[in-house]
Amino acid sequence: MIPSQTEMNSSSKPKRKNFIWSLKPEWITGLLQIMMEYLNANMRSAQGFKDSVYQGAAQKMKEKFGIEVTGEQCKNQIRHQRSVWIHIQELKRKSGVSWDETKKMIVMGQEEYASHIQAFPKDAAYLNIAIANYVELKIVCGLGHATGE
Template sequence: MAEMAADGGHGGGNHPLRWTSPMSGFMLRRFVELIAGGVKTDKGFKEVHLNQVAKNCSEHFGLSITGTQVYNHLRKWRARWVKISKLRDISGSLWDDTNYVISLEEEHYLGHIKDHPKDVEYLNVPLENYVQMLAIFGSGIATGSATGAAHGEDGGVAAHGKEPCKDASSSIGKRKRASLMSEEEVLVMSNMSDAVCEVAIAIKSTGEAHPKLYNSVMELPGLARMIY
């Protein structure tokens, strides 16, 4: 992933800001340093943190970068983390914890890429900034829209007409629960929490739910273990 376009704003003139790989890595490392320094992110990074990282990036790269641009870019990395978490659950996949590679056998890989061509950047190649993503998103930190409270989306403050969802880490981050669940199960639970949250928002906004929805959800394989 050589570049990511920032959503809105300009950097250093009239040209749209482009996030290069070095810029992305630098930004993510600044957030990791904030977490290591004791910043609480159970409700997402606050606006002061976004602006601080934006200032760090601006000074380091000689560009004009805003907290909103940092927020939008962090959301993109959070989306990548969710994608990686799902791909690690593919049947037959192997995880290289040294090089951070999701591996598939050649035939399986070719078949998967044929059906999902965009996944080529995630499979059988070292995952860029995996360690940083793990530190930021791996324990339910900065979930939802990746940052949360400062911009009010899925981080404890309602935004754009949506009601906030409870952070997945509040339900799976307890020591007792964590000790009973594997890393893969924690990731599945986190992703499931995000999906259920969206369903709940949709139901509440329409005031209607399919009569068979409850039974369909409760009959999902493995759901009882995740809940209890």
């Protein structure tokens, strides 16, 4: 069963199951790349993407991966990725860290890392390892500009 298929609840209204993007990281990468295509086509305004862009992204996700997602689910995932981007930027500004531009990695010393991860275990996904989709996040969520590269 595809994670987003609908089912009927007790009041006989269709109930949409949550779509779990993290099941396949390539889905997130694919969505970010699709959103970059829309950026290249100048389809983002100062207020962000319109709902029609997210609907188009959902259709492209179906064509590319064979998955059923809604425009709203795409919009929510981009919103989530934007919060990830903001968190990465906050981590990069912390004292005692450096940024490796080549590896797209936030570098922290072993002692600092151990104490930081003890206090903030979820940050392990962003420290001392290459950040997946960094360039795409920078362009789509960091309000950068797509260059077509």
